[in-house]
Amino acid sequence: MDDDTAKDGLKWIMRAGYGARGAIYTLVGGLALLAAFKSTNAQGTKDALATLRNEPYGVPALWAIGIGLFAYLVWRVVAGVKDVEDHGTDAKGLFARGAQVITGLIHGGIGISVIGLAMGGQGGGSGDSAQDWTQKLMSMPMGRYVVAAVALVLLGAGIYYAQKGWRGTYKSHLARSQVTEKVDPLITIGLVVYGAILAMVAMSLGYAALTADPAQAGGLGQALHQLRSMAFGRILLGGAGLGLVLFAVYNFVEAGYRIIPRISGPDIKSLID
Template identity: 75%
Template sequence: MSEKTHVGLKWVMRAGYGSRGVIYTIIGGLALLAAFKSTQASGTKDALAALRDEPYGVPALFAIGIGLLAYLVWRVTAGVKDVEDQGTDPKGLIARIGQITTGLIHGGIGVSVLALALSGKNSGGDSTEDWTQKLMSMPMGRYIVAAIALILLGAGVYYAYKGWSGKYKGHLARTQFTESIDPVLTIGLVVYGIMMALVAGSLGYAALTANPEQAGGLGEALQSLRGMAFGRFLLGGAGLGLIGFAVYNFVEAGYRVVPKFSDPDIRTLMD
């Protein structure tokens, strides 16, 4: 890649992580609000629908949608061109496939965000339940849903491990700011991993019982915390954790170290 391409890809990467940060700021903030008020915790779909009703909500949705498409470009390019030096051994190839897969998922979310901005329609219901029902109506549908649940569970475990072990520190530049904010990043990654595991559990149970109504997304996972003992505290903690994950994405946008086009002498939080 040329130097000009590197610069362009870096800004695409920043737009992508920034958009993720905005989404989880909204979801975490609404969860925190729901912990202390008689409102329901919101998942991605409802949180973005709520944003549309705010002043300048539609332009914000357009910006988020375009940013998520930028994230798609960044992750697919990173996986195909191996700009992060994952390598071609089995471990590296799995990591690169994971990059492409997460890019495609977020690209799909980006398209739905742009559709929401254009149409202003919120179809209502649980989108996770909707697509689970569609998948289950296909041949081998239960097994497809079960496989998705296992992939999400693996991703959740990975995010939690990444936060707990500090593995993420190897690709963040060391500055006074990143050093001071580091504990927030750890908590954010661990909480996000736990929430993904809860979503995976609901999908797995839906596949086991052949009942798509058991499938729930992030909003339902947050709401389930509220029904537990000390539920308001758990929900509030999850909300703060998701805001921490949003901060992690913002930090990634500004301080991510990419081997193929970052200064080779740059110090990371791992150093």
């Protein structure tokens, strides 16, 4: 990618994508925080976006988020195919690049549902979408094994995000500035909490595969409900909500300060330098 215009365009596409992710987790985390202190239910991504649709300017906000998620799709696919982040062509690098493409496609799928919601579609209720697609997968040949594989991939993603925060490996991807230095500790917390919640979702899918019972599967909303039902549930749910908001902060910081090796140039100092 030698053309400066194309490079600048990719930067802005990346920023729109991370900004959309930040908006979603701000919404989900904020509602979880509210549920921790009031008699309301914590909501997963789908229900949280449905709630947004009923607010003033909710529909334009959904359009912006949906378009942003499509931008994230473009960014991740281009990053994976063109290797603009220098992962390389060894086994580890190819795995990382493949993961970029897959996560981009997943977010593109979410973007389609968000646009559908903005156009007047129904937002779904009680956070049971994970159960719906789990049931569909289990009805297929070898469906239980497919669900188990999804659970393992999601567990791996949870571990990845948690260790990324705990070990601070994300620092090499963020440019050093007053902003990134100040929010660095918050990013650590956000990544660890997000990773732990992903692991909870993975375990519910794994249990559904083990028992051949799609009703055991749950998404983000179900994980938050489980936290609320535990001892000290309000505290746990509040901590999860705060962690998701901090994960949103991480995405917003990525939008503004992410280092792209083949685009940003070699002279930019990262948080790890």
